[in-house]
Amino acid sequence: MNRAILLHQFLDHAAEARPDAVAVDNPGSGTITYRGLAELTDRLRDRLVHLGVRPGDRVGVCITKSIDAVGAIFGALKAGAAYVPADPHAPMSRAAYIFGNCAVKAIVAENKFVDGLRQEGEWPNGLPPVVSLDGSGDGTALRTALQREQARDPAPVVPTVYPDQDSLGYILYTSGSTGRPKGVMLTHRNGVSYVDWCTEVFDPKPQDRFSSHAPFHFDLSILDIYVPIKHGSTLVLIGYEVGKEPANLAPLIAEKRITAWYSTPSTLTLLAQYGNLQQYDYSALRYVFFAGEVFPVKHLREFKRLVPHPRYFNLYGPTETNVCTFYEVPKVVPEDRTEPYPIGKACSHCEARVVDENGKDVQPGDPGELIIRGPSVTQGYWNLPEQTAKVWFTDGSATKWYRTGDIVYFDGGGDYVYRGRRDRMVKKRGYRIELGEIEACLYRHPSIHQAAVISKENEEGVKIRAFVSPRDGVKLSIIGLKKFCSENLPIYMVPDLFSVLGSLPTTSTDKIDYQRLKAME
Amino acid sequence: MATVTEAEVSRAIKEYILEEFLPGENPEELTEDTPLVTSGVLDSVATLKVSMFLQKKFGIKLAAHETDVEFMNTIGSMTKLVCDKLK
Numbered sequence: 001m002n003r004a005i006l007l008h009q010f011l012d013h014a015a016e017a018r019p020d021a022v023a024v025d026n027p028g029s030g031t032i033t034y035r036g037l038a039e040l041t042d043r044l045r046d047r048l049v050h051l052g053v054r055p056g057d058r059v060g061v062c063i064t065k066s067i068d069a070v071g072a073i074f075g076a077l078k079a080g081a082a083y084v085p086a087d088p089h090a091p092m093s094r095a096a097y098i099f100g101n102c103a104v105k106a107i108v109a110e111n112k113f114v115d116g117l118r119q120e121g122e123w124p125n126g127l128p129p130v131v132s133l134d135g136s137g138d139g140t141a142l143r144t145a146l147q148r149e150q151a152r153d154p155a156p157v158v159p160t161v162y163p164d165q166d167s168l169g170y171i172l173y174t175s176g177s178t179g180r181p182k183g184v185m186l187t188h189r190n191g192v193s194y195v196d197w198c199t200e201v202f203d204p205k206p207q208d209r210f211s212s213h214a215p216f217h218f219d220l221s222i223l224d225i226y227v228p229i230k231h232g233s234t235l236v237l238i239g240y241e242v243g244k245e246p247a248n249l250a251p252l253i254a255e256k257r258i259t260a261w262y263s264t265p266s267t268l269t270l271l272a273q274y275g276n277l278q279q280y281d282y283s284a285l286r287y288v289f290f291a292g293e294v295f296p297v298k299h300l301r302e303f304k305r306l307v308p309h310p311r312y313f314n315l316y317g318p319t320e321t322n323v324c325t326f327y328e329v330p331k332v333v334p335e336d337r338t339e340p341y342p343i344g345k346a347c348s349h350c351e352a353r354v355v356d357e358n359g360k361d362v363q364p365g366d367p368g369e370l371i372i373r374g375p376s377v378t379q380g381y382w383n384l385p386e387q388t389a390k391v392w393f394t395d396g397s398a399t400k401w402y403r404t405g406d407i408v409y410f411d412g413g414g415d416y417v418y419r420g421r422r423d424r425m426v427k428k429r430g431y432r433i434e435l436g437e438i439e440a441c442l443y444r445h446p447s448i449h450q451a452a453v454i455s456k457e458n459e460e461g462v463k464i465r466a467f468v469s470p471r472d473g474v475k476l477s478i479i480g481l482k483k484f485c486s487e488n489l490p491i492y493m494v495p496d497l498f499s500v501l502g503s504l505p506t507t508s509t510d511k512i513d514y515q516r517l518k519a520m521e
Numbered sequence: 522m523a524t525v526t527e528a529e530v531s532r533a534i535k536e537y538i539l540e541e542f543l544p545g546e547n548p549e550e551l552t553e554d555t556p557l558v559t560s561g562v563l564d565s566v567a568t569l570k571v572s573m574f575l576q577k578k579f580g581i582k583l584a585a586h587e588t589d590v591e592f593m594n595t596i597g598s599m600t601k602l603v604c605d606k607l608k
Contacts, residue, residue, distance in 0.1 A: 244565035247585040266566075274569055429566075478546040479555060479562055486561025494561045499545055 005165045006188045008077035010230040018232035024067050026237045030138030032067050043146045044075025048106055050155030051129040055080030055163045057105035062086045062095050062113045065237055066136035072108040080161025082168035085217040090490040092116030098173045102183050102382045104128055165189040172319050175433050179440025183382030184319045193375035194322035195226045197349045208233040213243055213263040219319040250275030257284040264430030265295035268303050277306040291315040292430025294340045296459045301333040316343035320402055322376040324350040342415035350374035364410045367419050371401040426455040428462040431492045441488045447474040450504045452512045466495035467517050469503045476500050531600040537574050542567055553597035558590045568593050581606040
């Protein structure tokens, strides 16, 4: 069998090699085999092509995490399109903006979201055609929707499209500093080169059972979805609700005999604190991967004490690069260690450098910005040429380097150590948040005159604090402000704390004085 | 714990939420019926913290499903949950 060079070829190959193996297990709903998933996604491919989707187009996906959602992703890929997953739990205005921004040619969505998408978006030519599902779970909703459409307007069987490896495979939208999310464009080559690196380092087996804890619009999902499918292993979906409930999540990991767990440190910390982990049998677990934020050592040590035998890896990388450095945590975390572990060394398919403001390499031990190049690095942001140009660093060679914005230093042991950010982006529970996007939201509030948002970090994690001043002495309620934010932003972007001030402090040049705000307790 | 009244339970929950998640808020804004989970006041981690507080403060045990929005969305529903357990 030829090596897969496109993301959906992983499914083609597994369906041929292991047709009866379980591809996806959605606990509480059901499972689907590789053969079943291949057939279901073939039918969606036919429908999408019938609806006018062509290679190079985008297909929006707004479905609660389920076998149906996995089907929608592969159906879009098989039609030669890039899939664009939107968060079904965020305000629908966000999904509508995302789908409109990248001009999706078709949408696969649950019925309950369709009105919201239509009303909250700007659709000069009307909402694109929608494959509308009555629900989501074990794939039945997608199958039924396709059968219903087939009876109404038959779509002929068409061949799977195998575009060039540098075609877009998916666009992941992340928080944008100008107030709107921005779409990180990733090609098949970007995804496949990363998945191939996972093969090299983690040696997955067909018997493995990978967790899918992260939502599909989050970059951790690339490992979750494609590594097990490449190896004919099983992908175990962790639903949105159970994923937030350590008391239910802890037994599920044991019952489902998960062998590779991947989540943010925040989730592992909650599991250690509230999951009663000592009650369960985690002997199947081979790997614990974590990414998305710094793992405070205190909590990592506690988790390892409760679940000692797997190998633990810190996987680092912005959405724009996929994972680009990695670090295996030693067997024993010393009691007196307080420094977080390094982000490690560059993955074999990536190159890393640490440069100063002028782009000159810094001396080992000196802090500088981490820049990355390699086949897993993005092409840039959808329809944002200026922002794209800003993130590239060129050194005269043929390839461009991606500026991560992360300040690191190279330690004596061959690893990069994370120090902080160059800009106003923060990570909260693994989610990337541009503080400017929250400010832009607050400025849309009719009674807010000024708004400034800062972050504070301690061992408990990152807290977002907003300072606002009202218009014309209006009385602002903090509950009302939180409600306003939750109606306009994903829940993880709602500030933890609000302070209402008569006016915000300013610098001598009349800009908001963030340093003084940070000094306020 | 058997002697604690419903009003005392409600007051203790209100004080905790104001102090932990709404510092600076006018206490009158937070009523028995103010939605907390569905309005973004409590996110999933905050809800967990509240459930731990209820268990410690009132010496009760909550099942996993009892931290769902149906029980945790208002001070009123939390008070009822606690008082039912204390009966």
